Amino acid sequence: MSEVELTTLRPRPLPRPSLSLPRLWRHTGVRRIVILALLALIWQAAALWQNNPLLFPTFTDTVKAFIEATTSEGMLWSALASLTVLLKGYAIAIALALALVSGAVAIPFLRDVLQTLTSMFNPLPAIALLPLAMMWLGLGEPALLLVLVHAVLWPFALATLSGFEQVPETQRLVGRNYGLRGPAYVVHILLPAALPSILSGLKISWAFAWRTLIAAELVFGVSSSQGGLGWFIYRNRNELLTDRVFAGLATVILIGLVVEMVVFRFIERRTVVRWGVQH
Template sequence: MSDIARSTPVRIVPPFRLPGWGGRLLRKILILALLAGIWQAAALWTDKPILIPSFTATMTALADGILNEGLLSASWTSLAVLLKGYALAVVIALTLVSIAVANGFARETLHTVVSMFMPLPAIAILPLAMLWFGLGEASLLFVLVHAVLWPFALAALGGFDGVPETQRLIGRNYGLKGPAYIVHILIPAALPSILYGLKIGWAFAWRTLIAAELVFGASSGEGGLGWYIFRNRNELFTDKVFAGLALVIIIGLFVEGVVFRTIENITVRKWGMQR
């Protein structure tokens, strides 16, 4: 081997890779395109639009609903109610968990109550909510709080219980007590579990709201995305029913892939607490 060959360093060219966010986005687009293709093929194969409208027919109905039938307005009506119930449930859960962290009896009480009410489907208590609060927003808020409160409280309490003892000792050495100890030590350390609980609570709240609106809408038989789906089902506009369901999925993907992902990127992923 010549001296030039021996002195020339070997350069290994790494394989081309898309940036992290670009790769994830491309994979999601490919998955959605594959599912849309399977949907279209299944609809063409069955050839029964009243049962399974095609993907293209559903997208046409979705566009028509947005442009001409106030579908976006109905969606915002649902989201406005959902955000109220979701925020209320999170505040109540954090209050209960904070008390449970500081008191052993309160901790056992919270565990017992969560074990009692978490298996109870929120939609199952809708008749009671309608009896107590009538056919209005208050009934929806009641079932939404029930849907979000227990899984989020359980996840948050589990996150607080999992905080390493070293971090707890650091907080005590700095003289942190009470709310300051919870805010500066426990919440940052338990944030991955808290975010997980928020995502689970969102999913529970979204599906509970749509199911409840299928019964009586956002307020006394009107408004809301679920009511749009129910009304078109009664009129056998299956493509519009699928369009409403598609919008439910789109909103869910946006909240999961954009809102929660952004929060994770600027907190737990940036801090190296989550991959």
């Protein structure tokens, strides 16, 4: 018999995934970046056609104003001051809403009370309470907190209550069979099952609170000694610095995009998407 030489078998390296255009286009982030780039081009072209920087500055001028306002005008500190107040009011409203909804789930009369209050106050614009807040609490942070709590409380309570009411009866029976009652029943059964509706309410409430805060700060700052991002916009508008006004508005939009696309998307991926509840 002839001897057969055996060659050493070496594993072939796996082919690297190619970064083709169709593969890149399937990413949501890439598509959104392209959309933002197209909007910037349209902005630049419209501003050049208008040719009136006092009324409509170009995109490049706005970027320059944004850099100058960030480095020398303290716009980032104004945005941080606004976000600090927003998070305070947001947290207070979320805690109140969860307490009200938990009571409404347990007691039918409290459910009627919550639904009646939601029907009354949810259509009322939060900024409409600003004159009363200024009369009651003065030109300071407590007045802004009152307006923010109103902006967040009712839409979030409505979304959370709707989510609780849509929990399947099978899951409710499982919780009762395990002897869960009161807060434990809400935490272990209702909250996980209603989480998609709760997250939707959180996003809607965030948008309401953010635009309400900016509108309120256009009247007065975060406090009597420090102005927020809305006050920064209003002050530059009075000085006819339109490029900085647009830079402030762009900052409002960027913060909203970051919260929507990064923060809430991260929470959704770690919860409802991971659990298979939402795609």
